[in-house]
Amino acid sequence: MEEAGKISRYLYTVIVLFLIWLFLTASTDPQELAMGLVFSLLIGAFTYPIFTTRGLANLHPRRVAYAIAYVPYFLWAMIMANLDVAYRVLHPARPIRPGIVHCKTVLKTNPGKLALANSITLTPGTITLDVDGENYFIHWIWVPDEVLHAESDEEHVERASSSITAPFEKFLRVIFG
Amino acid sequence: MNALAIIGEILVLIGTFFYFLSALGLIRMPDVYNRMQTSTKSATLGSLGVMIGVGLWALGSSFGSVAWLTKTIVIAVFLLLTNPISAHALIRAAYKSGIPLWHGSVVDKYHEYIASKTGAENAEETAEEVSE
Numbered sequence: 001m002e003e004a005g006k007i008s009r010y011l012y013t014v015i016v017l018f019l020i021w022l023f024l025t026a027s028t029d030p031q032e033l034a035m036g037l038v039f040s041l042l043i044g045a046f047t048y049p050i051f052t053t054r055g056l057a058n059l060h061p062r063r064v065a066y067a068i069a070y071v072p073y074f075l076w077a078m079i080m081a082n083l084d085v086a087y088r089v090l091h092p093a094r095p096i097r098p099g100i101v102h103c104k105t106v107l108k109t110n111p112g113k114l115a116l117a118n119s120i121t122l123t124p125g126t127i128t129l130d131v132d133g134e135n136y137f138i139h140w141i142w143v144p145d146e147v148l149h150a151e152s153d154e155e156h157v158e159r160a161s162s163s164i165t166a167p168f169e170k171f172l173r174v175i176f177g
Numbered sequence: 178m179n180a181l182a183i184i185g186e187i188l189v190l191i192g193t194f195f196y197f198l199s200a201l202g203l204i205r206m207p208d209v210y211n212r213m214q215t216s217t218k219s220a221t222l223g224s225l226g227v228m229i230g231v232g233l234w235a236l237g238s239s240f241g242s243v244a245w246l247t248k249t250i251v252i253a254v255f256l257l258l259t260n261p262i263s264a265h266a267l268i269r270a271a272y273k274s275g276i277p278l279w280h281g282s283v284v285d286k287y288h289e290y291i292a293s294k295t296g297a298e299n300a301e302e303t304a305e306e307v308s309e
Binding site: 020022023024025026027039078079081082085086088089091094096098099100101102114117118121123125127128129130135137139141143148156 | 195198201202204207208210211213214215217218219221222229242243244247248250251257258260261262264265268269271278279280284285286288290
């Protein structure tokens with residue numbers, strides 16, 4: 001992945017820090033804003049090398065639009081996940097059939113992989129156990145029949161990926177590249 | 178303004194219900210991996226419901242201001258980003274320290290992957306470690 005210039009990365013860090021300050025103080029008093037800007041500039045100067053590698057390119061309108069569209073999609077998946085958990089916990093027979101399955105992802109960048117792992121952990125019945133390169137190992141609380149009875153490893157990976165990682169990748173591929 | 182307070186109260190109620198489910202899941206599930214599943218998901222959504230609910234509730238009642246809502250949003254986003262990471266770290270550490278899967282588990286591709294990666298001669302050692 002290409003690295004953005006230092007100034008671009010620095011400015012992006014300052015913008016994010018200042019936004020957090022705005023939310024935390026919830027005040028538009030000029031004194032508060034000035035102090036927040038000073039602190040953002042200071043902290044940004046120390047932390048921008050570890051915070052971002054792409055700088056202001058993160059604020060590309062297409063990426064921001066996809067990120068905003070991702071929020072309700074993700075929240076919906078999370079609510080479904082919790083109804084699923086509620087069903088499994090409250091059902092007298094405790095319908096679980098756990099297993100660790102193997103998925104592959106098409107995402108290339110580290111932030112993208114992190115976001116995908118987080119999304120998997122919070123959605124129905126799956127939790128990320130390990131990530132190694134493009135391989136994801138996922139503990140699934142109910143391994144469905146078509147994955148369980150796959151004949152070869154490739155088929156297993158393909159079927160598991162299409163039901164676990166693919167729904168998020170169409171968003172995350174645009175947001176994180 | 179009162180409608181906001183009612184929505185907030187309902188959200189807090191839903192959140193506490195999911196907290197309850199999370200605790201119940203800890204008791205009912207058979208092994209550490211399935212317990213992580215229930216506790217992570219329900220506790221995260223429960224916390225989101227309670228926090229956003231408190232923010233809206235404060236906005237709707239006389240003592241509140243918009244500062245409550247923005248602060249709870251910051252906390253909720255922080256929790257949403259960090260909770261799954263801690264769950265991932267815990268479950269991975271559990272696997273690496275050799276805690277076995279539940280006997281009803283149907284498939285373990287991770288063990289096969291580690292075995293194929295470390296080579297044939299080390300595979301049996303790893304298998305013994307995991308089974309212990």
